[in-house]
Amino acid sequence: MRILAIETSCDETAVCLAEASGDFPGRAGGPDFRFTVLGNALASQAALHAQYGGVYPNLAKREHQKNLVPVLEQALTESSKKQETRDKQDSRHQISKGEIQTILSREPELFEQLWPFLEKYGRPDIDAIAVTAGPGLEPALWVGVNFAKALSHAWGVPLVAVNHMEGHVLSAFLRKVGKEFSIINFQFPIIALLISGGHTEIVLSKEFGRYERIGQTRDDAAGEAFDKVARLLDLPYPGGPEIDRLAKEAREKDAPQHFKLPRPMINEDNFDFSFSGLKTAVRRIVEAHAPLSDEQKMSLAREFEDATADVLVEKTVRAVDAHGAQSVLVGGGVSANVHIKRELARRLSTVDCQLLTPPTGLSTDNALMIALAGYFRAAGDGYITADELRAVGNLKLQ
Ligand code: KG4
Ligand code: ZN
Numbered sequence: 001m002r003i004l005a006i007e008t009s010c011d012e013t014a015v016c017l018a019e020a021s022g023d024f025p026g027r028a029g030g031p032d033f034r035f036t037v038l039g040n041a042l043a044s045q046a047a048l049h050a051q052y053g054g055v056y057p058n059l060a061k062r063e064h065q066k067n068l069v070p071v072l073e074q075a076l077t078e079s080s081k082k083q084e085t086r087d088k089q090d091s092r093h094q095i096s097k098g099e100i101q102t103i104l105s106r107e108p109e110l111f112e113q114l115w116p117f118l119e120k121y122g123r124p125d126i127d128a129i130a131v132t133a134g135p136g137l138e139p140a141l142w143v144g145v146n147f148a149k150a151l152s153h154a155w156g157v158p159l160v161a162v163n164h165m166e167g168h169v170l171s172a173f174l175r176k177v178g179k180e181f182s183i184i185n186f187q188f189p190i191i192a193l194l195i196s197g198g199h200t201e202i203v204l205s206k207e208f209g210r211y212e213r214i215g216q217t218r219d220d221a222a223g224e225a226f227d228k229v230a231r232l233l234d235l236p237y238p239g240g241p242e243i244d245r246l247a248k249e250a251r252e253k254d255a256p257q258h259f260k261l262p263r264p265m266i267n268e269d270n271f272d273f274s275f276s277g278l279k280t281a282v283r284r285i286v287e288a289h290a291p292l293s294d295e296q297k298m299s300l301a302r303e304f305e306d307a308t309a310d311v312l313v314e315k316t317v318r319a320v321d322a323h324g325a326q327s328v329l330v331g332g333g334v335s336a337n338v339h340i341k342r343e344l345a346r347r348l349s350t351v352d353c354q355l356l357t358p359p360t361g362l363s364t365d366n367a368l369m370i371a372l373a374g375y376f377r378a379a380g381d382g383y384i385t386a387d388e389l390r391a392v393g394n395l396k397l398q
Helices: 046-050 057-082 097-103 108-120 138-155 164-171 222-232 239-253 276-289 294-323 338-349 368-379
Strands: 002-007 012-021 034-044 128-134 159-163 174-177 180-183 190-195 200-207 210-216 327-331 354-356
Touching: 002 057, 002 138, 002 368, 012 057, 012 368, 034 057, 034 368, 046 057, 057 108, 057 138, 097 108, 097 138, 108 138, 128 138, 128 164, 128 368, 138 159, 159 164, 159 368, 164 190, 164 200, 164 327, 164 368, 190 294, 200 294, 210 294, 222 239, 222 276, 222 294, 239 294, 239 338, 276 294, 294 338, 327 338, 338 354
Parallel strands: 002 128, 128 159, 190 327, 327 354
Antiparallel strands: 002 012, 012 034, 034 180, 174 180, 190 200, 200 210
């Protein structure tokens, strides 16, 4: 099955064209699973949002409108160079400009680019269009959703709605084998630690495609805390990679540790988190010592990363214990953090539990993971009509 996937939940505009076949381990045996990326393109708005220190939903919406057609074109061009011949599809059927315009009535700039594109190119050789329906920034999500509806209408291809968090979960199972991906062997139940700019959750999965959220943040998401703390330290947005780098430098230099931060909720008997107090504690230190020297900033970045890692790891290990989990996976942008991954791996090795992390480059938002989740939904006949398909900002994983 060939899937075209679209992701616009936050500040990355991404499109992936992938070919997938076979089933998932744990469902029907599954070693036959194969996933090949034919075309993959992404336009990041991070530099644009950097000047505001965070993502502005309406700015993101405008940028997705500008970027979607060029990103789609890039993914299709890449795929046309790679594609082996499959029976050529009937290339162009009659499409009405008025109908496409109606579907994109709230995205006029997108329509302006899409219409000439549809006139120029034939229908690509795809079987389904998968799109992120949530969670995320609703104005941003709608652009991708309406774009998917317009393409589905123009090309007569069915739609699949994807939960962005399921994309993050499934990408942790992927392993690159030559030019293809396969899926690693693992055992249920699994605990998923999902840590991104908008989410911090512990999810229990006892069987493929079924999820139960057992813990979450009560205020800021982990990535949001990284971004806010980075801002307090005058580091650019997104702050996670900056803090990761500074903290690593502090550890390598064995720099003196000047500050101590709290580990919020670490001893509470639940799987929830709270990061806003940690951010406030950082602010107090910054205010009390202003202006901070470079060495003080490095030390504070390290202590913040240590504090965050300590609570994330402690609660995850406790969830493993409580639910007898055989494997833990981490997903979401913050799972790119080297220290958090290392600490998790270290603690889990002591309880004989396997840690699964996404392949390099697939921790942060991308459309490949949407194609992957979309494939399993489509293979399970999880298609959705254009009328039913909606963007849902707080879509739950279940
Ligand atoms: O999953 P993602 O790309 O987008 C959302 O769905 O939110 O996550 C983005 C978040 C940002 O807050 C960013 O600062 C954080 O992931 N991030 C990191 C690292 N790389 C990205 N946080 C800590 N360490 C990193 N290396
Ligand atoms: Zn994400």
